[in-house]
Amino acid sequence: MRERAAPSTATSPEANSTPRGIVAINGLHYRYPGTEDDALRGVDLEIVPGEVVVLAGASGSGKSTLLRAISGLVPHFHGGEIAGSVRVAGLDTRDHRPGALARHVGSLFQDPETQLVMGTVRAELAFPLQNRGEPPPAVARAVEEVALALAIDGLLERPTAELSGGEQQRVALGATLATRPAVVLLDEPTSQLDPVAGDELIGLLRRLSEDSELAIVLSEHRLERCLSAADRVVALDDGLVACDASPEEFLAWAVREAPSLATPGARLLAGVGLRPTPGVRRARAALRDAGLLSPGAGLRDAGLLPSGAGLRDAGLLPSGAALRDAGLRSRPAASPLHDLEHVSAHIRKKRAPSGERAADAMKLDGLWYEIPRGPAVLKGISVAIEPGERVALMGRNGAGKSTLLRVTARLAKPTRGTVTTAGRVALLLQNPTDYLVHDTVAAEGAPAGTLKAVGLDPCAIATRHPRELSGGEKQRLALAIVLGDLDDSAQAPAVVCLDEPTRGMDRGVKEDLARLLGTLSAAVLVATHDPEFAAAFADRVLLLGDGTIVADGPSADMLAGGIYFATETARILGPRTQ
Amino acid sequence: MTGVVAIRPTAQRWRPSPLRATRASVAVGWCLALSLAALLLSNPLALGALCAVVVTAGTLSGVGPQIRRLGLYAAPLALSIAVVNALVTRDGLTVIARLGDLPVFGTTDITLEATVYGAVLGLRAATLVLCGGLYTLAVDPDAVLALMRRLSFRSALTVSIANRMVPVLMRDSRRLADAQRCRPGGAPGRVALLRATTSGVLDRALDVAASLEVRGYGAAWAGRGGSPTTPWSRHDLEFALSGVLVTATAVAARVLGVAAFSAYPTLNAPVGPGAIAVSLLLASCALAPFADRRGI
Numbered sequence: 094m095r096e097r098a099a100p101s102t103a104t105s106p107e108a109n110s111t112p113r114g115i116v117a118i119n120g121l122h123y124r125y126p127g128t129e130d131d132a133l134r135g136v137d138l139e140i141v142p143g144e145v146v147v148l149a150g151a152s153g154s155g156k157s158t159l160l161r162a163i164s165g166l167v168p169h170f171h172g173g174e175i176a177g178s179v180r181v182a183g184l185d186t187r188d189h190r191p192g193a194l195a196r197h198v199g200s201l202f203q204d205p206e207t208q209l210v211m212g213t214v215r216a217e218l219a220f221p222l223q224n225r226g227e228p229p230p231a232v233a234r235a236v237e238e239v240a241l242a243l244a245i246d247g248l249l250e251r252p253t254a255e256l257s258g259g260e261q262q263r264v265a266l267g268a269t270l271a272t273r274p275a276v277v278l279l280d281e282p283t284s285q286l287d288p289v290a291g292d293e294l295i296g297l298l299r300r301l302s303e304d305s306e307l308a309i310v311l312s313e314h315r316l317e318r319c320l321s322a323a324d325r326v327v328a329l330d331d332g333l334v335a336c337d338a339s340p341e342e343f344l345a346w347a348v349r350e351a352p353s354l355a356t357p358g359a360r361l362l363a364g365v366g367l368r369p370t371p372g373v374r375r376a377r378a379a380l381r382d383a384g385l386l387s388p389g390a391g392l393r394d395a396g397l398l399p400s401g402a403g404l405r406d407a408g409l410l411p412s413g414a415a416l417r418d419a420g421l422r423s424r425p426a427a428s429p430l431h432d433l434e435h436v437s438a439h440i441r442k443k444r445a446p447s448g449e450r451a452a453d454a455m456k457l458d459g460l461w462y463e464i465p466r467g468p469a470v471l472k473g474i475s476v477a478i479e480p481g482e483r484v485a486l487m488g489r490n491g492a493g494k495s496t497l498l499r500v501t502a503r504l505a506k507p508t509r510g511t512v513t514t515a516g517r518v519a520l521l522l523q524n525p526t527d528y529l530v531h532d533t534v535a536a537e538g539a540p541a542g543t544l545k546a547v548g549l550d551p552c553a554i555a556t557r558h559p560r561e562l563s564g565g566e567k568q569r570l571a572l573a574i575v576l577g578d579l580d581d582s583a584q585a586p587a588v589v590c591l592d593e594p595t596r597g598m599d600r601g602v603k604e605d606l607a608r609l610l611g612t613l614s615a616a617v618l619v620a621t622h623d624p625e626f627a628a629a630f631a632d633r634v635l636l637l638g639d640g641t642i643v644a645d646g647p648s649a650d651m652l653a654g655g656i657y658f659a660t661e662t663a664r665i666l667g668p669r670t671q
Numbered sequence: 672m673t674g675v676v677a678i679r680p681t682a683q684r685w686r687p688s689p690l691r692a693t694r695a696s697v698a699v700g701w702c703l704a705l706s707l708a709a710l711l712l713s714n715p716l717a718l719g720a721l722c723a724v725v726v727t728a729g730t731l732s733g734v735g736p737q738i739r740r741l742g743l744y745a746a747p748l749a750l751s752i753a754v755v756n757a758l759v760t761r762d763g764l765t766v767i768a769r770l771g772d773l774p775v776f777g778t779t780d781i782t783l784e785a786t787v788y789g790a791v792l793g794l795r796a797a798t799l800v801l802c803g804g805l806y807t808l809a810v811d812p813d814a815v816l817a818l819m820r821r822l823s824f825r826s827a828l829t830v831s832i833a834n835r836m837v838p839v840l841m842r843d844s845r846r847l848a849d850a851q852r853c854r855p856g857g858a859p860g861r862v863a864l865l866r867a868t869t870s871g872v873l874d875r876a877l878d879v880a881a882s883l884e885v886r887g888y889g890a891a892w893a894g895r896g897g898s899p900t901t902p903w904s905r906h907d908l909e910f911a912l913s914g915v916l917v918t919a920t921a922v923a924a925r926v927l928g929v930a931a932f933s934a935y936p937t938l939n940a941p942v943g944p945g946a947i948a949v950s951l952l953l954a955s956c957a958l959a960p961f962a963d964r965r966g967i
Contacts, residue, residue: 164885165884165885166881166884166885169884170880170881170884190884191881191884191885192884192885192887192888193887194885195884195885195886195887196887198885199885200885202878202881202882204878206842207875207878207879207882208878208882210816210879210882210883210886211812211813211816212811212812212813213813216813220816220886220888221886221887223817223820224820224886224887224888225887268886272887499849502853504849504852504853517855519853519855520853521853522846522849522850522853524846524850526871527846527847527849527850528850528851528853528854529867530847530851530859530863530864530866530867531859531863532866538856560870571850574854575853575854575855577855577856578855584855584856
C-alpha cells in the first residue's frame with residue numbers, strides 16, 4: 094500500500110470538485126516518518142458546506158492527524174508515507190501546499206501560543222489576509238468584522254504576548270476566520286478555555302456555520318460540550334473510522350461499543366433505559382417524556398425521588414456503574430444523588446466544629462498577590478484545607494487559579510498575607526514535559542515506590558525516553574517526580590497541587606487520574622475547568638472570581654447548582670432543592 | 672491557563688522612538704550598517720565607540736534596560752574569547768606570563784599582543800550581539816515579516832521564528848525553571864536543562880513554521896496586493912542617510928587605514944586623531960537621527 098506522496102494527474106479544481114463535498118477523503122492511509130504503524134488506515138470521509146463535524150476518539154486515535162491531512166500539513170510539512178487522496182475545494186492536498194490550501198481551509202491547533210506570529214492582535218488578524226494579497230481596505234474591514242464577531246475588538250491594539258490563554262485562543266481563531274475559509278479545522282479549541290468561554294466558542298462556531306455555510310471539523314475530548322452543536326460525529330479508533338453518524342446515533346453506538354466516548358448525559362439516559370440524546374435540553378425532554386422529570390423541576394422535585402435515595406434504589410437504574418461512569422464520582426457509588434449527598438455529609442462531618450477537625454494541611458490567610466505596576470491577581474484569599482481533603486479550584490480564565498497554586502507552592506511570593514502548610518507542597522504545573530529533562534525515565538529520579546503508586550511500572554519504563562511516553566504516562570511520571578518518596582515522611586508532601594491536569598486528555602486518562610488522586614493521603618488542590626473531572630475527584634469546590642473566592646462548598650452543591658460550573662448530569666437532572 | 676503572572680513579564684511594549692517610526696527596510700539596514708562597521712573596524716577606540724552607540728541607541732529607543740541586560744550576557748562571551756585567544760595564540764613578542772606546560776595547550780606563554788587582540792575580538796563579538804539585540808528589541812518584527820514576505824518563504828520563516836522565539840523561549844525557560852523548583856531534592860544539572868531547552872526550541876520552531884504555512888505565508892499569490900506605496904518619512908530619510916554615512920565612514924577608514932589596528936608582532940593601535948575622528952564621526956552619524964523626535 095505504501096507509496097510516497099506523488100503528484101496526481103488531475104489539476105483543475107473545477108474538474109475535481111465533488112458535487113457536494115467541500116472536503117472529500119478517499120482511502121486515506123498515512124504513516125509518520127520513522128514509525129512503523131499507520132496513524133490513519135483507510136479513512137473515507139466527505140464533508141459538505143455548512144456541516145459541523147465532531148471528531149471523537151481516544152488520544153492517539155488519529156484525530157489531529159486527520160485534521161492535518163485536510164490542512165495539507167500531512168504530508169507536506171510532516172513528511173511520511175501517504176496513500177489515498179484528500180481534496181479540499183477540489184484541490185488535491187498532494188499537489189497543493191498548506192499555503193495554497195489556506196485560501197479554502199483555516200486551521201486552529203491546540204496551543205494558541207505558538208500560532209500567534211505577529212506582535213499585535215490587529216497585525217495577527219490582518220496577517221493571513223495580507224498573505225492572500227488582499228488590498229488594505231479589504232484587510233481593514235475584515236479585521237474589524239472578525240474582531241467584532243469574536244468580541245475581541247477591545248484587544249486589537251494589545252501585544253499578543255500579553256494575552257491570556259483564552260484571549261490567545263480567540264485571537265488565533267479570529268486569524269483563522271478572517272479569510273472566510275470554506276472549512277475550519279479546530280483541534281481541541283476549548284482545552285484552554287473555562288466552561289463559559291468554551292460554550293461561547295461552540296455557540297459562535299455553530300452560528301458561523303449557519304450564517305455562512307462554513308464547514309467546521311472539530312476535534313474534542315469533552316464531547317458533552319459540543320455534541321448538541323454538531324450535525325455529525327466521526328469517531329476514530331486506531332486510525333480507522335469506527336463510527337460516522339448523527340450525534341444521537343453516535344451516542345447510542347458509544348454507549349454500546351465505546352463507553353469511554355459516551356457523554357455523562359448519554360450514560361445517564363442509557364442507564365434509565367432511554368435512547369441517548371445530545372444536549373441538556375433534549376436530555377431533559379427525554380426524561381420528561383418518559384415521566385421521569387416534571388416540567389421545570391429536578392428528579393426529586395418531580396416526586397420520583399422523595400428522599401435521599403438514589404436512582405438505583407428507586408429501581409430506575411440497573412447498575413451503579415453507569416452513573417459512576419457519568420462522571421459524578423469515580424469511587425463506587427450507588428447513584429448521583431446518593432453519591433452527592435454522601436459527599437456532602439462527608440464534608441459536613443469532616444468540617445463540623447466539634448473539636449475533631451484535623452490540623453490544616455494548608456492555610457492561606459488574607460493572601461494578596463499584586464503584579465508590580467499591574468493589577469491585583471489575588472485579593473485577600475483566606476482558606477484552609479484539611480489533610481486528605483480533595484478540593485477543585487474552579488473559575489474563569491484569569492480568575493487567579495494558577496497564581497493561587499504558585500503562591501501556595503512558594504513559586505511566587507504574596508504581596509500580603511501568609512501561607513502556612515503542614516509540610517512540603519508538591520506542585521504539578523500545566524505542562525508535565527517541563528519536568529522531564531533527562532534521557533531516561535530512570536534518570537529522572539522518581540522513587541520506584543512512587544512510580545508504582547501512580548500506576549507506572551518502574552522496570553518496564555526505566556530505559557525509555559520520558560518524552561516518548563504517552564500524555565498520561567508523562568503526567569504520571571511528572572507527578573511521581575514532584576511527589577518524591579512517599580515512604581519518607583520528611584519528603585512526602587502535605588499538599589499536592591495540580592494545575593489543569595486534564596487539558597487535552599481523554600476520558601479514560603482523566604478517570605485514571607481521578608482514581609489516583611483518591612489514593613493520596615495528602616490534601617489535594619486541583620485547578621480545573623472540567624466540571625466532570627472535578628465531580629470525579631473532589632469533595633469540595635472553591636470557585637474563584639477576579640482574585641477572590643466567590644463560593645466555597647461541597648462539590649455536591651457547587652457542581653449541581655449552576656449552568657457553567659456544573660456537570661452535564663447535574664444540569665440534566667435540574668437544580669437540587671434541599 | 673498560564674495566568675497573568677507568567678505572561679506579563681515577557682510582554683514587549685513598544686515605546687515611540689525615531690527608530691521605531693522608521694520603515695522596517697531602513698531600520699534593518701541601519702542595524703546592518705552598525706554591524707558591518709563593527710566587522711570592518713578593528714581599532715579598540717572605534718569599536719568601543721560603536722558599542723556605546725548601540726547602547727545609547729537602545730536607550731533612546733526605550734529599550735535601554737534590555738540592551739544593558741543583554742550586555743551582561745555578552746560580557747562573558749567577550750571574556751571567554753579574550754581568554755581563549757590569549758591561551759591558544761603563539762604570536763606576539765611581549766610575554767606577560769609563562770604558564771609552562773598545560774594539558775591540551777602545551778607550553779603556554781601569554782603575550783600582551785594576544786591578550787589585547789583577544790579583547791578586541793571579544794569587544795567586536797559583544798558589539799555584534801548588541802546590534803542583534805537592538806534589532807530584535809527596537810525594530811517592529813511585524814513590519815520585518817511583511818518585508819520578508821516579498822522575498823522568500825524560508826527567509827521570512829527564519830526571521831519570524833527568530834523574532835517570535837525570543838518571548839516564547841523566555842516563557843518556556845521560566846516554566847522549565849519553575850518546574851525544576853518544584854522537584855524535591857536537588858535540581859538537575861545544567862547540561863540536562865540545556866538539552867531539554869534545546870529540544871523544546873526545535874518543537875516550538877516547528878509549531879511556528881506550521882502556523883505560518885497554514886496562514887498562507889509564502890503562497891504563490893502572496894504579495895499580489897500588498898501595502899500601498901507609502902512616501903518616505905523624515906525618519907526614513909534620516910536613518911537611511913545615517914546608515915549610508917556609517918557604512919561609508921567604516922569603509923573609508925578601513926580602505927585608507929585610518930584608525931588601523933594591528934596586534935602582531937607588537938601592538939600598533941594608534942589612539943591618535945584619526946581614530947578619534949572616526950569614532951566621533953561614527954557616533955554622530957549613527958545617533959543624529961535620534962535627535963529628531965517629531966512625528967514619532
